Amino acid sequence: MPFISKKGFAMPESPIRKLVPYAEAAIEAGNEVIHLNIGQPDIETPEVALQAIKNYDKKVIEYSHSAGFLSYRKGLAKYYQSKDLDVDYQDIIITNGGSEAILFAMMTCFNPEDELIVPEPFYANYNAFALEAGVILRPITTYLKDSYALPPIEDFRELINERTRGILICNPGNPTGYLYNEEELETLRKIVLAQDLFLFSDEVYREFCYDGRDHHSILSLEGLENHAIIVDSVSKRYSMCGARIGALVSKNKDVMSTAMKFAQARLSPPTLGQVAGEAALNTPDKYFEDVKAEYLSRRDILVDGLNSIQGVTCPKPGGAFYAMAELPVDSAENFCQWILDSYSYKGHTVMMAPAEGFYASPDLGTREVRLAYVLEKDKLKKAIEVLRNALEEYPKTLEAQSSAVDVRAI
Amino acid sequence: MPFISKKGFAMPESPIRKLVPYAEAAIEAGNEVIHLNIGQPDIETPEVALQAIKNYDKKVIEYSHSAGFLSYRKGLAKYYQSKDLDVDYQDIIITNGGSEAILFAMMTCFNPEDELIVPEPFYANYNAFALEAGVILRPITTYLKDSYALPPIEDFRELINERTRGILICNPGNPTGYLYNEEELETLRKIVLAQDLFLFSDEVYREFCYDGRDHHSILSLEGLENHAIIVDSVSKRYSMCGARIGALVSKNKDVMSTAMKFAQARLSPPTLGQVAGEAALNTPDKYFEDVKAEYLSRRDILVDGLNSIQGVTCPKPGGAFYAMAELPVDSAENFCQWILDSYSYKGHTVMMAPAEGFYASPDLGTREVRLAYVLEKDKLKKAIEVLRNALEEYPKTLEAQSSAVDVRAI
Incomplete structure (x- = not known):
């Protein structure tokens, strides 16, 4: 055997x-x-999304473009623009949930044994995707007593070595619910630029910020066009986890053309989930x-x-x-x-x-x-x-x- | 950058x-x-599948079990049983299309640099999945002049070395349309048992055999319970490529429990595609x-x-x-x-x-x-x-x- x-x-x-x-x-x-x-x-799930599924009237459930429906990507770009983020439809690949976006990002950006710094505690499945891509996760500990705030910049510097290729945050965070403030993102921006690292941000909970606080995406950070990659998903935003629709978003053209090769290999993201995801863009405020x-x-x-x-x-x-x-x-x-x-x-x-x-x-x-x-x-x-x-x-x-x-x- | x-x-x-x-x-x-x-x-696409989508009446599009709906796996097991294949629902993991099933199979069975023998010409995306899993594809050439029949057993023996861990066929084949006969499968059975290799068979075109010939699944080969893994998909069978529903099927319990860990990491296969896939099991003859x-x-x-x-x-x-x-x-x-x-x-x-x-x-x-x-x-x-x-x-x-x-x- x-x-x-x-x-x-x-x-x-x-x-x-x-x-x-x-x-x-x-x-x-x-x-x-x-x-x-x-x-x-x-x-x-928003009624507009459920209704779009009920109204699906194609006679053949066809493959979509490997990057997702063009109309959906254009609609999603507008969604980001409505959040003051400079995203074009060409900066978007629709994925099988946020999970596939993370895996594509890791396989696109890192060689086996490359190190990716992640504030811990972190979403446990990052371990799995890192293992699949051969990437080493280097945790930087955050503490309950600090409400899981980002550690000072010195702690990052201590972790960085010649194998360090990126930093991954989840904002707001799973499992901590921690919402990064502008200062913390500015700290990350400095580190990333100084060391020429990729910065991944899992922003699937973007919509859920409380106490009058705003969400700050890494896509809004100056000078990070070639460093910033976000992982997104409709799962939590529209309570449609089963649609398995996510997105990889970056202005880095090499990253996107490479990620596209991974996307082409698996042919296309789910068509019916995209129908729901695209309709959900019209969810009322x-x-x-x-x-x-x-x-x-x-x-x-x-x-x-x-x-x-x-x-x-x-x-x-x-x-x-x-x-x-x-x-x-x-x-x-x-x-x-x-x-x-x-x-x-x-x-x-x-x-x-x-x-x-x-x-x-x-x-x-x-x-x-x-x-x-x-x-x-x-x-x-x-x-x-x-x-x-x-x-x-x-x-x-x-x-x-x-x-x-x-x-x-x- | x-x-x-x-x-x-x-x-x-x-x-x-x-x-x-x-x-x-x-x-x-x-x-x-x-x-x-x-x-x-x-x-x-069969009307029963399209109708199931139109009738979807859940209020939340939820995750499914990581291996897919239990009811769907049970139905799919019956489908295989109707083809005289001994498949239980626990031998099935529903995947994001056949693509994910191939990737899971490769990551589950092979270490980087392990070799997988594939009759060429072969489905081009096998190259991509092999690269993602770090597996080396070793082609065994089939020729147009032979209508792409499997080469003699000696040709396989020549290719096998200490790194060889498996053989992958596509039956009937993409791109050749070649349908393996019982003798050829018996040849593969002997090689696989003699060398203790995995045998992967991509059987997504199973339904489409012509000229009165039958399809022979590797799941019907005696003594291969721990060696045989099939990759399946609803894409071509029911003309619903966009559903992105496939399956990994094996009687090898270690393979299935390991593949399950990869399946859990990406949470679940698409819920709406599964609704269509499960309904499609009732497609009339x-x-x-x-x-x-x-x-x-x-x-x-x-x-x-x-x-x-x-x-x-x-x-x-x-x-x-x-x-x-x-x-x-x-x-x-x-x-x-x-x-x-x-x-x-x-x-x-x-x-x-x-x-x-x-x-x-x-x-x-x-x-x-x-x-x-x-x-x-x-x-x-x-x-x-x-x-x-x-x-x-x-x-x-x-x-x-x-x-x-x-x-x-x-």
Whole structure:
């Protein structure tokens, strides 16, 4: 029997995957599991997009251009222009979700063993794409106590060596919800220009910024035309994760013509998803006002609720729909398993993502979890209630366990 | 300005891409271009699939399971079972078209520098996926004079070395339309077992076999449970190339659990395409009878027409919807450019794919072209008329050119 590849062996599993059997067991035991572990919003997809699918009247579902429908790219360029970003349709390749855009960007820009600096904690699948492209991710740690703000410029300088070829940020961030301010972007701009690096920015949560703060895209940074590459997606913006439509955007013509070769090899992005994505460009402003207001009140319920629990710390995120929280436990992973496996409160339990998988450095995030506030407010309130009680109960269980062990040890 | 990657630089362009500007010029000059160069059928997508899209009534276009809808995988398993293939739903991962299935298979099974033997001419994008995965393609040449039959087993043995990890076939073949017979598959079975290799088979044209011949899947070969991996797709079967739905199918559990990690990293295959693909499983048999009859008569018009032109040789393909033809010219590429650029017959010209790009060995296929018979019969007849006249005219043009050069040379 032939062996699988080293790369396949090394590919990381999803950080929440090992909890799935415990969640299934909880459901089987008759409990309702409140899923705070994944970013699948319950928000409705805009009606214009759903209607476009219903009205699809072609007789053949054909390939599109490898870069996506011309009309869609032109429409998307206008969307960026409406955000004061200088983007032409030729600066856009439509991809199979943001995922493919990241992979294309890595394969286009980096050779195997090249290093890419990423503030950690970061979206766990970056590890997978880096492994596929042979790229080494070099984490630069951000801390809960600083609300995950970007470290000072000196910390970056320490990490940069002759193999460093780029920096990747997610803004606003998954898993932290951190929203970069103009000063931080200016810091990145300086580093990137000084070292001639690529700057990748995953801006798929662009629409979701709170407390009156604006989103600043790296495409607005002066002099970065040849350095800046953004990864975008319709998944979260229009709550249509299943459309699998993303985009790679850059003014660097070499990057775009090279990425086009990767795009041509896989023929075209999904036609039906593009129909939905293009129609979604006509989503009324009211939709975003409502969705943002909804996420904002969910955020406040979740974050204020978490901070009201003794021993829990949760910085208030400025964007996206995730929050990181430190729990008064030794191992968040054990706790996440226990709460599914051995605990319920009034017939409910909670699934969370242990944060360790979002860190590349060892032993970080062991007491942290990521929570997504993509569920309706009542569920979030219930989740807080479950967590509050679980965190009271958990130490007693541990004590009981350790006494039991003591007895056996005698 | 930072440089792009070596891989990006080395990525091949589509073999027909350089002809695109000439086709555009032909259209601008007022000519109609008959596109025999691409496999985008004009056949209608089954009504059940189109209707399923129109009836899509979910309010949120959600992610699916990373391996695809469970119901779709179960339905697809039944489809294979109806072909007498022992496939369970757990042996299937739904992918972004056949393209992603090939890439997943390569990344799962091979380390960089591992060698994969492929009968040439082969589907040009295999080069791209191999490059992305770092795999070396080792071509084993098949010849037009043999109608592209598989070479004898000794030729394979000569190619096999300590780096050889697999064999990849396309059955029926793109670009040759070659349909493997049972003996050939038995030969492959023996080699694969003797050398403990993976056997990949791209079977996306499975439905299109002609002249009463049956398709033989590698999944039916005894003792290959851990070696056989098939790549499949709905693109051609149901004429829905734009759905971007394919599948990776194998009984090898290590392969499937590893490929699943690649699948999880990109989250999920397109939801709307899956809706269409799942519905298409209920396509009535009549659809395939009609479509096959249509392709068969198109094949005969094209192939018989080509062979009726002096100096043209075109073996009759047993499957798919491509034919390879040798033309009485020194350079098929120059001829393909000339016919777009400088020739038209009654307002029509023809776009073909020069075959050189389908060979990995240098200097092969220089006089060959690939033609797709995916257009209606009248267009194919017109294309033959254009070609017949063009091939009469072309030598005169060359003579005139060379005289002109002679004059200037004096």
